[in-house]
Amino acid sequence: MHRKFFLFVQSSLAITALAATSSFAQEITGAGATFPYPIYAKWADAYKNSTNVKLNYQSIGSGGGIKQIQSKTVDFGASDMPLKLEELDKFGLYQFPAIIGGNVPVYNLKGIDTRQIKFTGPLLADIWLGKINKWNDPAITKLNPGIKLPDQAITVVSRSDGSGTTFIWTNYLSKVSPEFKSTVGEGTSVKWPVGVGGKGNEGVASFVQKLDGSIGYVEYAYAKVNKLSYGGIQNKEREFVFPDDETFQAAAAGADWAKAPGNYVILTDQPGKKTWPITGASFILLYKQQEKPEKGKEVLKFFDWAFANGAKMASELEYVAIPETVASMIRSQWKANIKDSTGKALF
Numbered sequence: 001m002h003r004k005f006f007l008f009v010q011s012s013l014a015i016t017a018l019a020a021t022s023s024f025a026q027e028i029t030g031a032g033a034t035f036p037y038p039i040y041a042k043w044a045d046a047y048k049n050s051t052n053v054k055l056n057y058q059s060i061g062s063g064g065g066i067k068q069i070q071s072k073t074v075d076f077g078a079s080d081m082p083l084k085l086e087e088l089d090k091f092g093l094y095q096f097p098a099i100i101g102g103n104v105p106v107y108n109l110k111g112i113d114t115r116q117i118k119f120t121g122p123l124l125a126d127i128w129l130g131k132i133n134k135w136n137d138p139a140i141t142k143l144n145p146g147i148k149l150p151d152q153a154i155t156v157v158s159r160s161d162g163s164g165t166t167f168i169w170t171n172y173l174s175k176v177s178p179e180f181k182s183t184v185g186e187g188t189s190v191k192w193p194v195g196v197g198g199k200g201n202e203g204v205a206s207f208v209q210k211l212d213g214s215i216g217y218v219e220y221a222y223a224k225v226n227k228l229s230y231g232g233i234q235n236k237e238r239e240f241v242f243p244d245d246e247t248f249q250a251a252a253a254g255a256d257w258a259k260a261p262g263n264y265v266i267l268t269d270q271p272g273k274k275t276w277p278i279t280g281a282s283f284i285l286l287y288k289q290q291e292k293p294e295k296g297k298e299v300l301k302f303f304d305w306a307f308a309n310g311a312k313m314a315s316e317l318e319y320v321a322i323p324e325t326v327a328s329m330i331r332s333q334w335k336a337n338i339k340d341s342t343g344k345a346l347f
């Protein structure tokens with residue numbers, strides 16, 4: 001009787017240990033950029049249905065994602081601001097691009113629909129500097145003949161948290177406006193001269209929805225999902241373009257990832273007649289030496305699956321999937337860079 005009981009307990013403990021090991025491998029955690037959250041959520045749902053492995057991703061902003069991976073509280077971090085090679089080396093990190101999308105100016109004006117208003121980069125810079133503060137300012141009306149713009153104050157909405165979306169936005173405005181570059185500059189968090197702040201792409205979208213006369217910037221998927229009006233922008237070739245996967249793809253076409261140390265590539269203000277000027281990639285951050293190799297393997301499996309199976313889902317949300325040539329390069333980098341404590345490659 002006692003022996004049977006002992007064997008039962010021993011067997012139960014073995015099953016419990018096996019279950020614990022199994023559940024350990026069945027969930028991976030990530031945190032960071034809100035820019036790619038809609039596509040990561042869509043990929044995660046499809047991946048769980050396919051593999052029974054769950055992705056728990058916290059959409060907290062790129063600044064938070066960088067902090068969380070540095071403190072090792074998540075399996076991967078996500079940032080729309082790529083880290084330079086010296087920063088990666090300092091923390092023993094590796095980064096790769098996972099998805100490409102675009103930032104768009106969104107507005108809330110009664111009687112004026114989406115895609116009706118056109119902007120230039122310098123004009124947007126002057127709005128965010130507070131130099132243009134009325135919708136019927138001559139600088140806006142001259143670009144938009146035939147549209148009755150109101151004599152109404154512009155409420156500028158920006159991100160209040162550390163944000164890669166802000167990095168892409170301010171990087172672009174700094175390229176097209178020397179005054180913006182010298183007074184505000186670029187970064188995940190800057191001191192805005194005017195306006196109100198919202199947390200995450202979600203927060204900015206919510207403010208613009210509620211505030212008549214407002215203008216903000218969000219990743220394009222948030223504009224689509226929240227049915228926000230968005231405008232066109234004059235690109236480097238002086239062509240007015242509107243955001244979609246074709247104009248994002250045009251911006252990404254000239255990127256030479258193979259020659260970029262640490263995959264550090266910025267896609268704003270690229271040449272090309274069809275190019276959307278405020279395009280950006282979102283990056284994944286991983287430790288080169290994985291303290292939990294099983295988790296590291298699962299992260300790589302997830303993004304390998306996303307590269308192979310996620311392009312159609314990305315297109316449905318107006319993102320651009322990483323080209324197969326770049327995905328193949330990234331897989332080779334995984335083999336060379338992501339290892340366990342013994343130096344064994346995880347992919």
